[in-house]
Amino acid sequence: MYRSFLFSVLIPTACLLSVGPVLAxxxxxxxxxxxxxxxxxxxxxxxxxxxxxxxxxxxxxxxxxxxxxxxxxxxxxxxxxxxxxxxxxxxxxxxxxxxxxxxxxxxxxxxxxxxxxxxxxxxxxxxxxxxxxxxxxxxxxxxxxxxxAQSKTPLGEAAVSPASQPEIDLDTAAIDTALGHQGKVNGGVYQESISRSDPVTEDGMDVEPAMGTAIAINFQPTGGGKAATTGDFVLIAEEVNPVLKALRADGIEVTALHSHMLDEQPRLFFMHFWANGDLTTLLHGLSAALGEMAVQR
Structure with a gap:
């Protein structure tokens, strides 16, 4: 979801291009x-x-x-x-x-x-x-x-430009340092998007991070140096239980573990999480989880 977001869910590190490789x-x-x-x-x-x-x-x-x-x-x-x-x-x-x-x-x-x-x-x-x-x-x-159209999903709304984003009551520098990547503010939320270091393919085509294979970690301030955090880790099989242990060691709740795609290579598992607590403690657990994964540094 949360790449809502997936990303929504935005890819903070992605660069805008004037044209795609095939479509103008x-x-x-x-x-x-x-x-x-x-x-x-x-x-x-x-x-x-x-x-x-x-x-x-x-x-x-x-x-x-x-x-x-x-x-x-x-x-x-x-x-x-x-x-x-x-x-x-x-x-x-x-x-x-x-x-x-x-x-x-x-x-x-x-x-x-x-x-x-x-x-x-x-x-x-x-x-x-x-x-x-x-x-x-x-x-x-x-x-x-x-x-x-069968849902109430809002369409046609103008996107909020990064320049108009309000300040956020979080130590974003500490988040970037702990997670080793630079995030961005989007709609009152601080979003980190982290790509895996290994390529993902489906039917012989590369599945880019912007298509849902990036790790999403989002933070919403809840006052007093606390934050709610949610998102998902994108894992290969051998990473699943080490990441579970790292999250649970700092009280971060694991809320789902499942697939998002059908024929991707390597096989990926998406682990969703939730916590609302002291930002420093959250960052310790999230950083430890990233340390158990093959991600771009």
Whole structure:
């Protein structure tokens, strides 16, 4: 989800490009128009659109979750040969939205690759539907728009520019130092996006970090030097239990462990987490978890 966000969920370290490797910028404009919301071209020529569920008011352990923390639907498209595209995304849905959205996705030729929760005790409960597809990018975007019309997902909203982001009541320098990467403020949340050091492929194509293979760690200040943190670690099999141990040693709750894709190589497992507590303690556990993984330094 949270790459809401996945990312939403944004890729803080991604650089904007004027064109993708196959599709020109005006083609991506047509994709944005078909979807009902525009996005940005990221590293690897991936066109990514964040669709935060700003319509939802979700609380967890007394914390009202900002959309950028854990409620960020997103979709990403990567150019392929012959002006086709690979699509991947993560849709944040309420329980009553799941089956109507799923039915339209399937009838329009998109695939559902996962459906699950990311958080415990959230009120109202939200579910996360991962989707994929290949083909004409405008047709893919139109199909996704038709499916999202079965939900209350806001579309057509202007993105908030980084320059207009308000200051955040967190020691962001300490977060960057502890995690070894530079994050960014998005909608009152401090977001870190960390790429794995090994490449991920599906059907012979590279799956870029912006398409959901980056580790997402988000922080929302909760006052008094505390923060709520959530996101997901992207793991290969042998990393799963060492990361579990590192998180639990500092009281970070593991809320889900599952797949997001169907045919990726290497096989990946996505571990979601939640905690609300002292920032220093949280950073100790999160840093220890990253130390058990192959990530870019």
């Amino acid at each position: 910028q005006q083609d991506w404009k047509a994709v944005g128009q078909a979807l009902g919301k525009s996005g940005s071209v990221m590293d690897g020529g991936v066109y990514r659109v964040g669709m935060p569920r700003s319509d939802l008011k979700v609380t967890l352990d007394g914390v009202e979750l900002k959309p950028a923390l854990a409620l960020g639907s997103w979709v990403a498209l990567k150019p392929m040969a012959d002006n086709d595209a690979m699509l991947m995304g993560d849709l944040v849905l309420t329980q009553d939205e799941v089956n109507p959205v799923m039915s339209v996705l399937l009838q329009d030729g998109l695939q559902v690759t996962a459906l699950h929760n990311h958080l415990f005790r959230a009120d109202p409960a939200t579910l996360y539907m991962h989707v994929s597809g290949r083909g004409d990018p405008v047709k893919l975007a139109s199909a996704l728009h038709e499916a999202l």
